[in-house]
Amino acid sequence: MGTTRTIQKPAGESTLQIPLTAFSKVDLQEGLxxxxxxxxxxxxxxxxxxxxxxxxxxxxxSGTIDEDCYLSLTIPGDYNAGGKFNLSINAGMLAHVSxxxxxxxxxxxxxxxxxxxxxxxxDTAAQSINLVAHADYVFxxxxxxxxxxxxxFIKINLEGTDAGSGDVIQMSIGAVKLIYDRR
Numbered sequence: 081m082g083t084t085r086t087i088q089k090p091a092g093e094s095t096l097q098i099p100l101t102a103f104s105k106v107d108l109q110e111g112l113x114x115x116x117x118x119x120x121x122x123x124x125x126x127x128x129x130x131x132x133x134x135x136x137x138x139x140x141x142s143g144t145i146d147e148d149c150y151l152s153l154t155i156p157g158d159y160n161a162g163g164k165f166n167l168s169i170n171a172g173m174l175a176h177v178s179x180x181x182x183x184x185x186x187x188x189x190x191x192x193x194x195x196x197x198x199x200x201x202x203d204t205a206a207q208s209i210n211l212v213a214h215a216d217y218v219f220x221x222x223x224x225x226x227x228x229x230x231x232x233f234i235k236i237n238l239e240g241t242d243a244g245s246g247d248v249i250q251m252s253i254g255a256v257k258l259i260y261d262r263r
Contacts, residue, residue, distance in 0.1 A: 093164070096156060096258040100135055103149040103236070103256075112149055121147045121238055121253075135253040136174065142244040145251070151234040155226055156260065163261025165223045167202075169236065170255040172214035176247035182210040182240040184251070186219040191231040198225075201232075206239070214254055 104111050105120050112123040116138035124136045137147050159165070171184050185206035189197035204219040221232070236256075242249045 092160065092261050092263075094156070094158065094260055094262045095168075096260070098151065098153070098256045098258060100133055100253070100256065103135060103151050106148065106150060108150050108152055108233070116147060118145075119147060121149055121251075132254065137238040137251040139248050139250050140178075140240055141242050141247060141249045144241045145238060147238045149236050151236075151256075153232045153234055153258070155228055155230045155232065156258075156262070157228045158262040159226070159228045160261040160263045161227045162223050164259065165221045165226055165261075166259045167219045167221060167234070168255075168257045168259055169217050169219070169253055170214050170257075171209045171217055171251065171253045172211050173209065174248070174250045174252050175212065176249055177210050177212060178240050178249050179243035180241040181208060182249075182251050183207065183238075184209045184217055184253075185237040185239065187235045187237070188219075188221050189233045190225060191233065193231075197233060201225075206237075209251060210240075214252075218259075 112120055114122055116122040118138055121135050121137045125133050138145050167186055183206040186202045188201045201222045202219050203222050207217045238251045
């Protein structure tokens with residue numbers, strides 16, 4: 081598993097890099113596969129010294145994709161309850177864009193400590209990532225009920241359709257960061 085690193089920033093804001101190895105299949109018990117399988121994107125290491133690890137979706141040229149990866153996240157102990165709580169995802173397309181669409185979406189649910197969760201806390205709608213250049217996409221998590229030590233269950237969804245470009249059409253995630261207000 082990767083190491084979590086916190087970078088302190090001025091004005092009470094912190095950025096927590098979430099290791100891509102922390103993401104799992106739907107059961108939250110098994111890591112992502114080494115090859116995307118149509119349900120889950122893959123965790124790809126690439127060539128050491130040349131490629132950085134990434135989460136990569138299935139090639140969906142002339143078809144559709146709807147793949148999810150999951151994260152169980154403990155809210156940091158220095159989080160300022162009620163303050164900003166955002167998930168920033170660096171994502172884009174590998175080599176070619178889709179003829180139709182390529183979307184990234186996030187759902188976030190807070191555990192009630194009794195085996196249930198409430199409503200989706202992500203206030204941001206799905207965003208198009210149909211660009212070859214990767215960019216940061218920010219998803220705002222409603223902070224009203226969040227407190228340090230709470231558990232969030234997060235789903236990242238890659239969804240798209242391609243009309244048949246003939247090229248390899250794949251979405252990828254290069255980094256996931258938590259940006260929050262600290263005490």
